Each structure stands twice: as C-alpha cells, then as structure tokens.
Amino acid sequence: MPAPIESWGRYPVLQHLAARPVVWRSDPLAVSPASLLPFGRGRSYGDCCLNEGGTLLTTRTLDRFISFDPSAGVLRCEAGVSLGDILALIVPRGWFLPVVPGTSYVSVGGAIANDIHGKNHHRVGTFGRHVRRLELLRSDGRVECGPGEPLFAATVAGLGLTGLITWAELQLRAVPGARIKVETIPFGTLTEFFAIADESDARFEYTVAWMDCFSRAGRGVFFRGDHAEGTATPAVTRLSVPFEFPSMALNPLTVRAFNAVYALKRRSTRVVDANPFFFPLDAVAG
Ligand SMILES: Cc1cc2nc3c(=O)[nH]c(=O)nc-3n(C[C@H](O)[C@H](O)[C@H](O)COP(=O)(O)OP(=O)(O)OC[C@H]3O[C@@H](n4cnc5c(N)ncnc54)[C@H](O)[C@@H]3O)c2cc1C
Numbered sequence: 001m002p003a004p005i006e007s008w009g010r011y012p013v014l015q016h017l018a019a020r021p022v023v024w025r026s027d028p029l030a031v032s033p034a035s036l037l038p039f040g041r042g043r044s045y046g047d048c049c050l051n052e053g054g055t056l057l058t059t060r061t062l063d064r065f066i067s068f069d070p071s072a073g074v075l076r077c078e079a080g081v082s083l084g085d086i087l088a089l090i091v092p093r094g095w096f097l098p099v100v101p102g103t104s105y106v107s108v109g110g111a112i113a114n115d116i117h118g119k120n121h122h123r124v125g126t127f128g129r130h131v132r133r134l135e136l137l138r139s140d141g142r143v144e145c146g147p148g149e150p151l152f153a154a155t156v157a158g159l160g161l162t163g164l165i166t167w168a169e170l171q172l173r174a175v176p177g178a179r180i181k182v183e184t185i186p187f188g189t190l191t192e193f194f195a196i197a198d199e200s201d202a203r204f205e206y207t208v209a210w211m212d213c214f215s216r217a218g219r220g221v222f223f224r225g226d227h228a229e230g231t232a233t234p235a236v237t238r239l240s241v242p243f244e245f246p247s248m249a250l251n252p253l254t255v256r257a258f259n260a261v262y263a264l265k266r267r268s269t270r271v272v273d274a275n276p277f278f279f280p281l282d283a284v285a286g
Pocket of ligand 1: 048103106163
C-alpha cells in the first residue's frame with residue numbers, strides 16, 4: 001500500500017512501499033524486502049527524506065525525553081523529539097538549543113542527519129558540533145558513538161545512510177531569558193549589506209537578512225540580535241491555510257508588491273519573543 005509522504009517542498013512526489021513507525025528504540029530494525037530510510041518531520045526542502053519504492057522508518061513516535069541535567073545543560077532525548085518540544089522544556093529553565101533552523105518542526109534525528117545551521121553559524125557552527133553522543137540502530141545491531149569516532153563523523157550530515165539515530169545527547173547553551181533584542185536595519189545596496197554583515201557578525205550572536213531580488217541595487221532588510229531577559233508571551237492560535245493557493249497567486253506582480261511593502265521597514269531596536277524571531281513561518285500552519 002503506497003504511503004503518501006512528502007518533503008516540505010512537496011516535490012518530487014514519490015511512492016513508497018511502506019511507512020513504518022519506530023515506537024521502541026529497543027526493537028530491531030523492521031524487516032523489509034526493499035531499502036530502509038529514516039524519516040523525521042519531512043521538513044527537508046528536497047527529496048533526501050524520501051525513499052522511492054522503499055520503506056520509510058518514521059520517528060514521530062520516538063518522542064521521549066531521557067534525561068536532563070539542568071546545572072550542566074545536557075539533554076538526552078529520543079531522535080523523534082522536535083526542537084520545538086525541547087525549547088518548551090528548556091527555555092523556562094534558562095537554556096536554549098545551540099543551533100536552531102527557521103522552523104521548530106524539525107526532529108533531533110533530522111537536525112543531525114542534515115547537520116542544520118542557524119542564524120549564529122558564524123559563532124557556533126552547525127548542530128552536529130553540539131552533539132555529545134548518539135545511538136545508531138543498524139541492520140547489524142545497535143552502536144553508540146561520539147565526536148572523534150568515524151561512525152559519528154559519517155552520521156552527522158549523513159542523511160540517514162549510516163543507520164537510524166535512536167537518541168542523542170545535546171549540549172545546550174545558557175540564556176538570560178526567553179526574549180531576543182533585535183535590531184532591524186534597512187539597506188539599499190549590496191555594498192551596504194556586506195558592510196552591515198561584517199560589522200554585525202563580529203558583534204551579534206544572530207544575523208539574518210531578507211533581500212528583494214527584484215531590486216537591481218540589492219535592497220533589503222538586515223536583522224541582528226542577542227538573547228535577552230524576559231518571559232515569552234503566551235502563544236496565539238496559529239493561522240491555518242488548509243488549501244493550496246493557485247500557482248498564479250505567486251507571480252512577479254504579487255511578489256513585487258509584497259517586497260515593496262516589506263522594504264518599508266524602518267530602523268528600530270525591539271525586544272521580541274524568541275519564537276517569532278527564529279521561526280516566523282511557524283505562525284502559519286499547513
Ligand atoms: C521553514 C523552514 C525553514 C528551514 N530553515 C533552515 C535553516 O535555517 N537551516 C537549515 O540548516 N535547515 C533549515 N530547514 C531545513 C530543515 O531544518 C532540515 O531539512 C531538517 O533536516 C528537517 O528535519 P526533519 O526532522 O524534518 O527531517 P526529514 O526531512 O524527515 O529528514 C531529513 C534527513 O534526515 C534523515 N533522518 C531523519 N531522522 C533520522 C534519524 N532518526 N536517524 C537518522 N537519520 C534521520 C532522513 O533520512 C533525511 O535524510 C528549514 C526547513 C523549513 C521547512
């Protein structure tokens with residue numbers, strides 16, 4: 001029975017032999033006549049989480065926390081736990097993930113297998129640098145490994161090809177609160193962008209820019225920020241888009257119109273919640 005499973009880009013659309021949930025990390029690998037590939041939350045843009053004609057081992061059910069040392073900031077959890085679930089546990093206790101991508105709906109296993117980067121790449125490198133240990137479930141059994149070992153090096157950014165990560169131990173970073181002090185700086189040209197980027201990377205933990213690709217000069221808006229004190233405001237209900245926009249909705253005219261409005265942002269400094277700063281697209285479901 002083909003399982004309709006997609007990546008975030010929804011392309012290519014591939015047929016799978018089966019999608020098998022991994023419920024217990026102590027179970028051996030599923031028996032399948034075709035190849036096996038782990039599947040986290042399917043937030044990959046491309047097809048690296050798909051396995052045409054083969055079996056996907058889905059990890060949403062591997063969702064348990066195993067241990068947390070609140071004095072050292074060391075957390076061990078199963079590989080299907082999402083980064084959002086981890087943040088909900090650790091931020092009120094003064095800790096944060098060392099690296100987060102642009103969405104919180106990413107599993108720990110997927111974050112390791114794609115060795116994701118964040119807005120602080122210039123400071124702390126990729127997610128894999130902060131993994132202290134992990135366990136792999138392979139067709140020849142279970143094996144634990146850590147930094148410095150060849151199997152670990154092959155698994156970080158290994159796209160799930162060295163086995164299924166069952167759990168991982170992460171080194172967290174201490175933060176003063178759940179807020180981010182963010183400076184917004186509009187720029188008019190690429191030269192201005194590079195000057196702001198150089199200065200900002202030296203002074204700020206997080207840097208990210210939006211650029212209007214229709215503008216010849218290279219106008220855009222630069223955001224730079226650091227962790228700040230304060231508690232998060234309660235989450236609002238997410239807006240949901242339960243249908244697909246017709247493709248004609250995204251055309252040069254609508255994009256130019258959006259860009260013209262977005263480029264009106266003024267220079268400002270604000271203290272905002274961490275979630276909308278890091279995960280703006282998570283505000284819209286579907
Ligand atoms: C809105 C948005 C913003 C994003 N922003 C960024 C960003 O800023 N930086 C960045 O680097 N990425 C970013 N991404 C991409 C995303 O972080 C990665 O694709 C991530 O790997 C997705 O994790 P996942 O749990 O959905 O894994 P999947 O997409 O399901 O799988 C990704 C890979 O990991 C493997 N895998 C999954 N689980 C396991 C496991 N337990 N054991 C072994 N292998 C496993 C899969 O086989 C596959 O090869 C973004 C994605 C979206 C949708």
